[in-house]
Amino acid sequence: MGEIKAVVTMHKQQVGGGAPIFVADNVKQMEETAFLLEKLLDAAVHDLKNGTFILVKHK
Amino acid sequence: MTAFLIENKYTVGIMLGVIFGLASRILMLRTDYRQYPTYPHGRIIHISLGVIAAALGAVAVPALFNKDYTAITFLTLAAQQFRDVRKMERDTLTKIDELELVQRGTTYIEGIAMVFEGRNYLVIMTAFFSSLFAISFTWYYGLAAGIVSMIIVLALRSGKSISHIASAESVPVKQDGPDLLVGDIYIMNVGLKVNQELIAERGLGVIIKPYNPNGKATLSNLGQRQAILYDLSTILGVYRDDGEPALIPMAKLDMRDGRLAIFLLPQEKNASKAREIVLRVPILESAVRMPTEAKVNQQEGS
Incomplete structure (x- = not known):
């Protein structure tokens, strides 16, 4: 079972809930934040295709 | 010389048994690409256990001839001993597996452990038969029995591989935005551009197509899949x-x-080699399923 460790988004109003949310202004910034978080959290970045990335820790 | 061999029937029988038993253990002990058993100490452990197994098998025969039936109960001790070998192998491999980048998986480990136990029994069998024939007839019958047992052992050593149940072809890895596909089979969602580029550059895909329902059921086993990846x-x-x-x-x-799609990022990107490797992956005993053998399916087929 995967677990959402963090959310990186450009649209703050679209997300909410338990995981920490990181807001980015543009795609480049979002990519960079997600990249860093991937290394830090050891969680995979998945693209929800709506301007939001989620970091999921699998198993 | 011949007189000596006939006079010391028991000694010769036991010696032959031990020699053939040990020879069959060494024959079955191969350290290949998996580097297991490890070299040299892992091998030493198994050769030593092989000597014990061979001695047990060989000594059982004179014990029977002397009507020393209680001595046979010793064999149960051997069985216990080799079950411990299986447990030891399982424990070690499970521990090691935690630190592998790509894990073997428990099914593969169980398969390896089972093989170690089973092979020790084969050693006992070889030793027993060569000793039995050498003692009840003459030494050269023992020799012949030993050689025949070793041929049987060789035949039992190799299991089947994926090529027996399925065909494989290497297919390109496709990326549709963050979606990653091997051929037409969806694998996963890769969010980061960096990773997508890396996958486009180094990714390798193989599709395995089972020949029949048995192959389908076996391939769907998660342990078997992990073994292929490993x-x-x-x-x-x-x-x-x-x-x-x-x-x-x-x-x-x-x-x-x-169909099973395999996605992998190898150090050495070689599609034809990958296909070849997949076809040679052993089928794990515990993963084998035979739905066509079921009564319901047989009635339907005939």
Whole structure:
């Protein structure tokens, strides 16, 4: 079972809930934040295709 | 010389038994690409256990001839001993597996452990038969029995491989935005551009197509899939590190027709070799399923 460790988004109003949310202004910034978080959290970045990335820790 | 051999029937029988038993153990002990058993100490352990097994098998015969029936109960001790060997192998491999970049998986480990136990019994069998024939007839019958047993042992050594149940072809890895596909089978969602580029550059895909329902059921076993990934990563190398969850090799099933798609980032990108390796992956005993053998399916077929 995967677990959402963090959310990186450009649209703050679209997300909410338990995981920490990181807001980015543009795609480049979002990519960079997600990249860093991937290394830090050891969680995979998945693209929800709506301007939001989620970091999921699998198993 | 011949007189000596006839006079010391028991000694000769036991010696022959031990020699053939040990020879068959050494014959069955191969350290290949998996580097297991490890060299040299892992091998020493198994050769020593082989000597014990061979001695037990060989000594059982004179014990029977002397009507020393209680001595046979010793064999139960041997069985206990080799069950412990299996447990030891399982424990060691499970511990080691935790620190592998691509894991063997418990089914593979159980398979290896089972093989170690089973092979010790084969050693006992070889030793027993060569000793039996040498003692009840003459030494050269023992020799012949030993050789025949070794041929049987050789035949029992090799199991089947994926090529017996399925065909494989290497297919390109496709990326549709963050979606990653091998052929037409969806694998996973890769979010980061960096990883997508890496996968486009180094990714390798193989699709395994089972021949029949038995193959389908076997391939769908998660342990069997992990074994395929493990073998591929061991031989081709794996382009990944700890803390890189997006670069993990994966095997996904096309649920409609039972085809299995393998995605891998190898160190050495060689599609034809990957296909070859997949076909040679051993079928794990515990993963084998035979739905066509069921009564309901047989009635339907005939």
